[in-house]
Amino acid sequence: MAAQVIAAVQVYSSNASLAEALALVKNAGYITVPGPHIASGLLDMAPAFFGGLFFTFSIGAGISLLSLLAFWVWDRVFSRNKWLLIPMLVIWILCLAAVNGQGICFGGTVYFLIIPPIVYAASRRWMPPRKGGKTALREGACALPVLLIGLIWMSQAGGDMFISIRDNLLLSNAVGSQVNDFYYKYTMFPAEVFKTLEQKTIKTCNLESILNIPSAGSIEKTLIGYDYFNAEEYRDADLTLKEEKGTLLFQNSGNNILRTSIEEFALQPSTILKEFSDKSDRDAFFREMVFLSVLIGFPVILYVALYAVIHTALQLLLSQGYASITTALICFFIGAALLFPFLGSGISVHDDNPASALQSDNRRDRVAALRYMGEKELDVAGFENYGKRLTSPYVPERYWLAVALGVSQRPESYEDILILLDDPSPNVVCKAFEALGRRGNKNAVKEILQRIEKSKYGWYEQWYAYKALKALGWNQTGSR
Numbered sequence: 241m242a243a244q245v246i247a248a249v250q251v252y253s254s255n256a257s258l259a260e261a262l263a264l265v266k267n268a269g270y271i272t273v274p275g276p277h278i279a280s281g282l283l284d285m286a287p288a289f290f291g292g293l294f295f296t297f298s299i300g301a302g303i304s305l306l307s308l309l310a311f312w313v314w315d316r317v318f319s320r321n322k323w324l325l326i327p328m329l330v331i332w333i334l335c336l337a338a339v340n341g342q343g344i345c346f347g348g349t350v351y352f353l354i355i356p357p358i359v360y361a362a363s364r365r366w367m368p369p370r371k372g373g374k375t376a377l378r379e380g381a382c383a384l385p386v387l388l389i390g391l392i393w394m395s396q397a398g399g400d401m402f403i404s405i406r407d408n409l410l411l412s413n414a415v416g417s418q419v420n421d422f423y424y425k426y427t428m429f430p431a432e433v434f435k436t437l438e439q440k441t442i443k444t445c446n447l448e449s450i451l452n453i454p455s456a457g458s459i460e461k462t463l464i465g466y467d468y469f470n471a472e473e474y475r476d477a478d479l480t481l482k483e484e485k486g487t488l489l490f491q492n493s494g495n496n497i498l499r500t501s502i503e504e505f506a507l508q509p510s511t512i513l514k515e516f517s518d519k520s521d522r523d524a525f526f527r528e529m530v531f532l533s534v535l536i537g538f539p540v541i542l543y544v545a546l547y548a549v550i551h552t553a554l555q556l557l558l559s560q561g562y563a564s565i566t567t568a569l570i571c572f573f574i575g576a577a578l579l580f581p582f583l584g585s586g587i588s589v590h591d592d593n594p595a596s597a598l599q600s601d602n603r604r605d606r607v608a609a610l611r612y613m614g615e616k617e618l619d620v621a622g623f624e625n626y627g628k629r630l631t632s633p634y635v636p637e638r639y640w641l642a643v644a645l646g647v648s649q650r651p652e653s654y655e656d657i658l659i660l661l662d663d664p665s666p667n668v669v670c671k672a673f674e675a676l677g678r679r680g681n682k683n684a685v686k687e688i689l690q691r692i693e694k695s696k697y698g699w700y701e702q703w704y705a706y707k708a709l710k711a712l713g714w715n716q717t718g719s720r
Contacts, residue, residue: 242358243300243351247292247430248285250347254433255282255291257476261444264471270716273441273706274428274699275692290422291429295530299351301541302533307359315367332356338525343495347433348526385568386543389575407607407636409578411667417635424666428699434527437478437492438517441706443468446477453483455502462509465715479516492520547571595623603634610640613647620644621653630659638668646675654681661691669697670704677708685714 259282262272272279281287310328318324332352339348410416437443445468450456459481460470468479480491488505490497490512497519498512505512550570554563597609598620606629613620620626620641629641642660645653657679660672676684691697692705 242355243304244289244292244296246347246350246354247295247300248288250295250350250433251291251429252283252285252288255287255429258432259283260476261471261474262442264444264474265442265469268469268471270442270469271689271692271706273692273702275697275702278699278702287426287429290426294427294430295351295433297538297541298530298533299348299526299537300355300533302529302537303351303355304359305537305540307356308363310356311360311363311367315363316370339529340522342524343522345522345526348523348529382547382564382568385572385575386540388572389543390539392576392579406667407639411635421666424700425698428703434523434530436517436521436523438514440478441467441703443479444471444474444477445469445479445481446471446474447481448472449480449482450488453502455506458506459488459502462506464717466509466513467716468513469716478520490516492516543571543575546574594618598623598626598629603632603637606632607634607636607640610637610644614640614643617647618644619648619650619653621648621650621656627656630656635665635667638663638665639671642668642671642675645672646678649679649681654679654684658687666698666700669701673701673704673708677711680712682712682714685709685712688712 259279262274262279262282266272266276266279310331314320314324314328335352336349339345339352406420410420432440443466445463447456447460447463447470450459463470463479471477476493478492482489482491483502484499487499487501489499497516500512547567551563551567554566557563558566594609594612597605597612600606600609610620610629612618613623626641629637632638632641638660642657645657645660657672657675660668660675663669663672673688676688688705688709692702692709697705
């Protein structure tokens with residue numbers, strides 16, 4: 241609960257800053273992402289609350305579990321010896337120092353500062369006292385399924401694990417599809433909180449101090465190419481650029497980040513802006529903790545919630561010991577059963593059978609064929625009846641068709657991509673925009689610009705549309 245309050249405030253604060261920046265950029269005549277219909281809702285509570293859930297069930301869950309584990313060790317292993325709280329306090333202080341190791345990270349600091357004391361106070365009051373070996377056995381039985389499920393799921397670990405979870409678990413049923421769409425609708429709001437400058441779509445710069453130097457116009461044009469837009473006299477700009485004795489001083493939040501010559505910036509702007517982004521980044525440790533918490537904290541929290549519900553029900557029928565062991569077994573089988581969709585008997589697609597796989601009655605075979613064609617850059621439009629996949633009721637099939645169409649240069653495949661841009665699934669729309677960028681046909685720029693301004697697209701889809709424009713070599717010019 242504490243994490244959700246912190247997260248909602250954190251996301252709302254980020255949204256408010258973004259709304260101000262987008263208004264300035266839009267007034268300067270540039271296209272903004274997110275567009276006006278998303279920007280107009282940035283100050284609403286829904287994006288802050290629902291976006292905050294991402295941090296609640298990642299970093300919030302992770303710190304809560306680490307704090308609970310620390311208290312459990314102090315209670316069960318060290319018998320609440322007050323002197324042995326000191327090393328744990330040292331670890332806590334080191335975490336706070338790590339969060340702020342590259343500059344003050346206010347959001348990350350608040351999580352580490354507030355959640356552990358709350359967990360400590362709650363655990364000190366409510367953790368049941370140890371009553372001998374049987375209690376230890378029950379506690380071991382509660383924890384063992386988490387380790388076993390983790391080992392089983394390690395078989396799916398790798399770069400495609402999240403894609404496999406999405407295709408085989410989420411998008412294979414109505415409830416999972418709702419979870420997927422919820423993710424696409426709200427995840428960009430918390431993501432904006434801790435992105436590096438290089439990762440942000442729209443960035444602001446204050447060039448007021450260099451307007452009188454001869455190369456000011458060239459510098460501004462270069463910055464626009466990297467999506468830094470001049471918001472005149474904006475004191476909270478992501479980049480404030482000053483000229484001192486023939487050199488350029490790059491500042492962020494009032495701090496001097498780096499200095500370079502005008503000539504060097506003209507020769508290698510990408511390298512310098514990357515260095516500026518890296519040195520301005522205060523959220524690196526916070527991001528790592530969020531990522532680790534997504535991998536570990538979130539699944540464990542789900543297990544704890546499931547365990548609590550089942551155990552509460554079984555306590556009405558069984559003794560405490562049998563209820564604990566039975567609940568652990570049920571949770572283990574549920575966790576293992578979720579792996580079944582990954583173990584289907586799909587065929588192995590290779591160069592001599594993609595056509596037959598594409599015509600298979602097994603939808604997973606068809607998806608495998610489409611994915612193979614995209615990876616091997618085979619023109620899917622050259623295969624018979626590929627167009628049937630456009631109306632497939634199975635979202636992953638349409639998704640991987642969009643990926644495969646990015647390789648084709650046939651006119652009919654361009655029209656197919658336009659059809660997929662109107663798909664009800666945000667996953668498919670994103671990949672359709674990416675396909676337009678991948679094809680390299682600059683005639684698509686006009687189509688993308690028209691669609692990026694439509695109110696029906698969410699932030700995620702607009703982001704992919706903007707990336708497609710950049711892939712096609714398009715840059716903003718503004719009204720000036």
